[in-house]
Amino acid sequence: MLIEINPNNKKHILLLFKILKKREFNISNISEIKFEDHKKFVKNNPYRLWYFINLEGEIIGTTYITFNNEIAINLTKHQINIYAKIIDQIIKDINPLPEIASVRNKYFSINVPINNIYLEKSLDELGYKPIQTSYILKKI
Numbered sequence: 001m002l003i004e005i006n007p008n009n010k011k012h013i014l015l016l017f018k019i020l021k022k023r024e025f026n027i028s029n030i031s032e033i034k035f036e037d038h039k040k041f042v043k044n045n046p047y048r049l050w051y052f053i054n055l056e057g058e059i060i061g062t063t064y065i066t067f068n069n070e071i072a073i074n075l076t077k078h079q080i081n082i083y084a085k086i087i088d089q090i091i092k093d094i095n096p097l098p099e100i101a102s103v104r105n106k107y108f109s110i111n112v113p114i115n116n117i118y119l120e121k122s123l124d125e126l127g128y129k130p131i132q133t134s135y136i137l138k139k140i
Contacts, residue, residue, distance in 0.1 A: 001089055002063065003052040007045040015052070016042055019062055022076045025113035049094065053086060068103070069096040071110045073119060083122035 005012050017038045047064040053075065054060075061075035063086055073086055091108065099106035111134065112119050123130075 005050040007042045013042050025116040069108050078118040080122045083119050
C-alpha cells in the first residue's frame with residue numbers, strides 16, 4: 001500500500017503537487033501554493049519518511065512521518081477503513097524515533113484537521129485517544 005517517495009524524482013514532485021492541489025483537509029498549507037515553491041520544498045525533503053498511498057494500483061494520497069514522530073495522512077478518497085489500514089501499516093512496519101524529553105514523544109502522533117471526520121473516526125475505532133487541541137494564533 002505504501003510506496004516510498006524519492007524527492008529528487010521529477011515525476012514524484014509533479015504527482016505530489018497534483019495530490020496537494022486536490023487536498024480537502026489542511027493544517028499547515030492553507031494558502032495557494034506555486035509549483036516552483038512546492039518543488040523547492042520537496043527537494044528540501046524535511047520529512048523522515050514520505051510515501052505515496054497506492055490502493056489497488058491507484059495513487060490516492062500521501063503520508064509522511066516527521067523527525068518528531070508525527071504522522072500526516074493526506075487522501076483524495078476519504079474512507080475510514082483506508083485511514084485505518086494506513087495507520088496499522090505504519091505502526092506495524094515503522095518504529096518511532098527514541099523519545100527526547102520536551103521535544104519528541106516516544107510514540108507516534110497524528111495531527112487531525114478539525115474537519116477531517118474520517119481520520120478522526122478511524123483513530124477512535126482503532127482505540128487511539130486525543131491528547132490535545134491545537135489553535136493557530138491568527139485572528140480570523
